[in-house]
Amino acid sequence: KNEVEQSPQNLTAQEGEFITINCSYSVGISALHWLQQHPGGGIVSLFMLSSGKKKHGRLIATINIQEKHSSLHITASHPRDSAVYICAVKGRSQGNLIFGKGTKLSVKP
Amino acid sequence: SQTIHQWPATLVQPVGSPLSLECTVEGTSNPNLYWYRQAAGRGLQLLFYSVGIGQISSEVPQNLSASRPQDRQFILSSKKLLLSDSGFYLCAWSLVSGGYTFGSGTRLTVV
Numbered sequence: 001k002n003e004v005e006q007s008p009q010n011l012t013a014q015e016g017e018f019i020t021i022n023c024s025y026s027v028g029i030s031a032l033h034w035l036q037q038h039p040g041g042g043i044v045s046l047f048m049l050s051s052g053k054k055k056h057g058r059l060i061a062t063i064n065i066q067e068k069h070s071s072l073h074i075t076a077s078h079p080r081d082s083a084v085y086i087c088a089v090k091g092r093s094q095g096n097l098i099f100g101k102g103t104k105l106s107v108k109p
Numbered sequence: 110s111q112t113i114h115q116w117p118a119t120l121v122q123p124v125g126s127p128l129s130l131e132c133t134v135e136g137t138s139n140p141n142l143y144w145y146r147q148a149a150g151r152g153l154q155l156l157f158y159s160v161g162i163g164q165i166s167s168e169v170p171q172n173l174s175a176s177r178p179q180d181r182q183f184i185l186s187s188k189k190l191l192l193s194d195s196g197f198y199l200c201a202w203s204l205v206s207g208g209y210t211f212g213s214g215t216r217l218t219v220v
Contacts, residue, residue, distance in 0.1 A: 099153040
């Protein structure tokens with residue numbers, strides 16, 4: 001079993017829909033990251049969370065430390081949101097990140 | 110500002126040929142540096158990390174190696190590429206605050 005599990009693996013949505021991507025992890029962490037990977041491969045860091053909730057534009061990320069679960073929400077989705085969204089955690093005793101396999105999001109106009 | 114440069118962006122190499130991917134960072138000193146690989150259909154996997162010049166830790170046994178000849182330079186190498194080395198290679202560095210900055214990646218195809 002992977003230490004970081006994401007669901008769904010693939011997601012297709014219509015423009016304007018509210019989107020949720022989930023991430024569960026099995027290790028103790030110091031921080032959780034949500035990343036966005038575009039078709040060319042480059043990765044952009046969206047959020048780093050250790051508790052609670054963060055919002056940036058139409059993106060919202062939440063984390064529940066007790067349940068070892070995080071969600072990434074996209075409100076009013078747009079075709080330009082189409083990308084792979086990756087959840088990654090930093091363990092308490094590690095410097096590197098442990099990555100989920102990613103969720104491929106496709107938003108149709 | 111803090112930036113990271115990684116090149117080349119794409120690379121097609123024959124089996125048995127050598128490999129050298131380079132990553133440099135700007136705007137910081139003594140960063141923790143990482144090489145990750147993403148094989149088709151899989152998540153990013155840590156290959157090497159470095160906490161200082163000449164200090165390399167390997168996570169996955171393979172025919173790849175890494176070097177850090179300067180504080181802000183991290184190089185991934187192979188003497189002889191295998192087909193299984195194909196994938197997306199990503200350099201990253203981490204901040205004391207816990208944030209990460211990622212390079213733009215190199216898509217390697219071994220033919």
